[in-house]
Amino acid sequence: MGEHEPDPGLPTTLRRLWRREDRPRRGPKPALSVDAIVRAAAAIADADGLAAVSMARVGEALGYSAMALYRHVQSKDELLALLADHIAADLTMPAHTGDWRSGLQAWTLVQIEAVLARPWFLDLPLATVQPGPNRVRWLDEAFGVLRDVDIPAAEKLAIIGLLAQHVLAEGRVQVEAGRAAMAGARRARGLPDDAPIDEISADELAAANPLNDFETVLRHLAGPTDYPHLAEALAGGTAGFASADPHTDIDFGLTIVLDGIEAFLLRRTAR
Amino acid sequence: MGEHEPDPGLPTTLRRLWRREDRPRRGPKPALSVDAIVRAAAAIADADGLAAVSMARVGEALGYSAMALYRHVQSKDELLALLADHIAADLTMPAHTGDWRSGLQAWTLVQIEAVLARPWFLDLPLATVQPGPNRVRWLDEAFGVLRDVDIPAAEKLAIIGLLAQHVLAEGRVQVEAGRAAMAGARRARGLPDDAPIDEISADELAAANPLNDFETVLRHLAGPTDYPHLAEALAGGTAGFASADPHTDIDFGLTIVLDGIEAFLLRRTAR
DNA sequence: CCCTTCTGATTACGGTACAAACTGTTTATA
DNA sequence: TATAAACAGTTTGTACCGTAATCAGAAGGG
Numbered sequence: 001m002g003e004h005e006p007d008p009g010l011p012t013t014l015r016r017l018w019r020r021e022d023r024p025r026r027g028p029k030p031a032l033s034v035d036a037i038v039r040a041a042a043a044i045a046d047a048d049g050l051a052a053v054s055m056a057r058v059g060e061a062l063g064y065s066a067m068a069l070y071r072h073v074q075s076k077d078e079l080l081a082l083l084a085d086h087i088a089a090d091l092t093m094p095a096h097t098g099d100w101r102s103g104l105q106a107w108t109l110v111q112i113e114a115v116l117a118r119p120w121f122l123d124l125p126l127a128t129v130q131p132g133p134n135r136v137r138w139l140d141e142a143f144g145v146l147r148d149v150d151i152p153a154a155e156k157l158a159i160i161g162l163l164a165q166h167v168l169a170e171g172r173v174q175v176e177a178g179r180a181a182m183a184g185a186r187r188a189r190g191l192p193d194d195a196p197i198d199e200i201s202a203d204e205l206a207a208a209n210p211l212n213d214f215e216t217v218l219r220h221l222a223g224p225t226d227y228p229h230l231a232e233a234l235a236g237g238t239a240g241f242a243s244a245d246p247h248t249d250i251d252f253g254l255t256i257v258l259d260g261i262e263a264f265l266l267r268r269t270a271r
Numbered sequence: 272m273g274e275h276e277p278d279p280g281l282p283t284t285l286r287r288l289w290r291r292e293d294r295p296r297r298g299p300k301p302a303l304s305v306d307a308i309v310r311a312a313a314a315i316a317d318a319d320g321l322a323a324v325s326m327a328r329v330g331e332a333l334g335y336s337a338m339a340l341y342r343h344v345q346s347k348d349e350l351l352a353l354l355a356d357h358i359a360a361d362l363t364m365p366a367h368t369g370d371w372r373s374g375l376q377a378w379t380l381v382q383i384e385a386v387l388a389r390p391w392f393l394d395l396p397l398a399t400v401q402p403g404p405n406r407v408r409w410l411d412e413a414f415g416v417l418r419d420v421d422i423p424a425a426e427k428l429a430i431i432g433l434l435a436q437h438v439l440a441e442g443r444v445q446v447e448a449g450r451a452a453m454a455g456a457r458r459a460r461g462l463p464d465d466a467p468i469d470e471i472s473a474d475e476l477a478a479a480n481p482l483n484d485f486e487t488v489l490r491h492l493a494g495p496t497d498y499p500h501l502a503e504a505l506a507g508g509t510a511g512f513a514s515a516d517p518h519t520d521i522d523f524g525l526t527i528v529l530d531g532i533e534a535f536l537l538r539r540t541a542r
Numbered sequence: 543c544c545c546t547t548c549t550g551a552t553t554a555c556g557g558t559a560c561a562a563a564c565t566g567t568t569t570a571t572a
Numbered sequence: 573t574a575t576a577a578a579c580a581g582t583t584t585g586t587a588c589c590g591t592a593a594t595c596a597g598a599a600g601g602g
Contacts, residue, residue: 010491018492027548028598054589067591068550076590122397126443127450131485136493136501143500153504154512162524165440172397173432179398214402220281221289222407229414230407233424241425253433260531298579299567325558338560339581347559 013078017085017132032064034072038082045083050120053083077128084124085132090114093141101258103145108163108254111138115171122172151268159261166257174246184213215241284349288356288403303335305343309353316354321391324354348399355395356403361385364412371536372529374416379434379525382409386442393443422539430532437528445517455484486512 015021016034040061044053055076059066073079091114096103115121129135142160149156185200215234224231286292287305311332315324326347330337344350362385367374386392400406413431420427456471486505495502 014488014492024548026546026600028550028600030549032550055591056589065551067552070591071549126393126447131488131492133492133497136489136498140493140498140501143504147500147503156504157512158520158523159527161444162440162527165444165524166436169433169436169440173436176397217285217402218407221285221402221404222411226404227407227411229418230411232418233414233427241428249429252429253436256430256433256531256535257528258531259534260527260529263530263534264527295579297569297577299569299581301580303580326560327558336582338583341560342580 012074013081032072037069038086041083045120050123080128081130084129085134087118088134088138091138100149107142111167112171119175170253283345284352309357312354316391321394351399352401355400356405359405359409362409371420378413382438383442390446441524
């Protein structure tokens with residue numbers, strides 16, 4: 001164990017996340033650093049997706065060998081944990097003076113936008129998302145929004161967790177919809193599957209809408225004998241599973257969740 | 272393209288999911304089958320997790336080479352898509368005669384239980400979960416619950432989608448909590464990280480509760496200057512981030528979501 | 543000064559998904 | 573019935589992946 005541990009109780013990944021390493025005093029000065037590695041990994045993920053982030057490629061991007069990274073990072077999983085916290089640094093809360101509802105709404109929407117900007121966040125294994133300084137700061141913002149709400153901290157955390165879950169779920173749906181729309185547009189244009197799509201018109205996007213595709217699939221494959229209720233719902237013209245505007249979808253779900261939280265708070269403070 | 276395509280418009284993975292392949296007329300009879308492959312893969316995942324499901328291991332389990340699988344399955348991703356639909360076959364709706372709320376509650380809880388029974392479902396890449404016959408049947412059940420609710424089909428789908436999202440999110444949290452509790456119990460007993468844990472007492476589980484750990488980490492690392500609101504919430508004794516019973520957590524979140532849906536329906540039918 | 547400690551590189555290993563070519567079997571057709 | 577086509581499964585090989593082990597050289601402390 002040639003490691004220096006200022007806080008032995010803490011798992012090494014958490015120590016690394018919170019930058020609690022003490023500088024060793026002997027030996028050559030490191031050319032690489034955790035921050036440089038994480039930044040390079042993020043750049044690769046932004047460009048080519050999370051699957052493109054391999055130790056070899058990160059090392060290459062920095063001009064070093066793959067194994068050099070292991071001096072600064074315990075494993076690839078730890079790198080991913082650092083990456084997950086790194087992108088939380090960009091989250092910034094808009095100026096907020098209103099009530100808890102508008103505050104939590106903004107808090108959630110900012111995160112959804114962040115997920116749409118970096119869809120590879122969704123590909124991170126769940127175990128790698130650990131409480132790092134940036135994510136905890138974002139959690140702190142949420143507690144700030146809920147400061148004047150008079151419920152126990154544990155219930156605040158549960159509410160915040162519910163919204164955080166919703167971010168992931170909604171981000172998933174939207175990202176997936178976007179990908180499918182791209183694929184649809186490609187097919188419509190007769191391009192190969194890996195061709196880059198620069199720009200999609202609104203009409204084209206509506207025509208290639210994945211939920212429309214979903215509806216088509218259901219109509220085509222889900223017969224009324226095996227799927228009676230679905231067939232009933234699909235009867236009588238277009239069910240309109242596809243909505244034109246993503247923001248409409250996002251607002252729909254978020255409104256429901258916030259309504260649920262409001263109902264909880266009313267019930268909670270009533271008695 | 273030596274493939275026979277009874278429905279050329281349909282992507283091959285969907286054709287395979289819905290078993291719309293026509294038997295070829297020449298050549299030796301296949302010894303393997305898609306069903307056998309999927310069953311073997313599911314058995315491996317149940318035993319050793321999704322990471323253990325490799326083409327080589329699935330082939331080995333069946334007594335064939337890895338490459339033999341590719342006669343029946345286009346790619347590993349397609350196998351995962353089949354796997355995702357396969358496990359949806361076990362979902363069974365309890366006898367339901369009540370209102371939409373109790374119906375949707377049951378619909379959601381059954382799924383959460385299923386996720387807890389097969390936690391590797393959460394490790395499936397999102398893109399692999401496509402509408403297959405079993406998942407669509409489960410969707411049909413949800414439409415059955417909502418049959419007497421008078422809103423457009425598109426809104427029903429949105430509500431169902433919201434609950435489906437919640438299943439994933441809640442399952443994630445619970446599975447993760449369980450894993451962390453195991454790790455905590457292992458540490459407390461001084462066992463190595465890969466030791467199997469047969470049985471955990473309630474006291475032991477409470478002591479090793481991961482949310483308690485989370486709280487400890489926050490107290491230890493999140494100082495009041497950088498994280499004022501969090502520190503405020505953590506001040507004054509135990510915040511009690513950990514709850515004793517998982518079912519309490521599950522009910523908490525689900526009640527909020529259902530309350531939100533109820534608020535939506537009231538608003539929707541009022542005018 | 544030496545000697546310890548540390549950095550990054552090299553090499554190697556076992557694993558992955560899968561492409562291509564090959565052997566042998568079944569069956570439709572000439 | 574002979575032949576050729578279509579098919580199933582195996583073999584071989586490629587290009588990766590994460591990372592353990594080992595090594596040479598650089599830097600600072602005693």
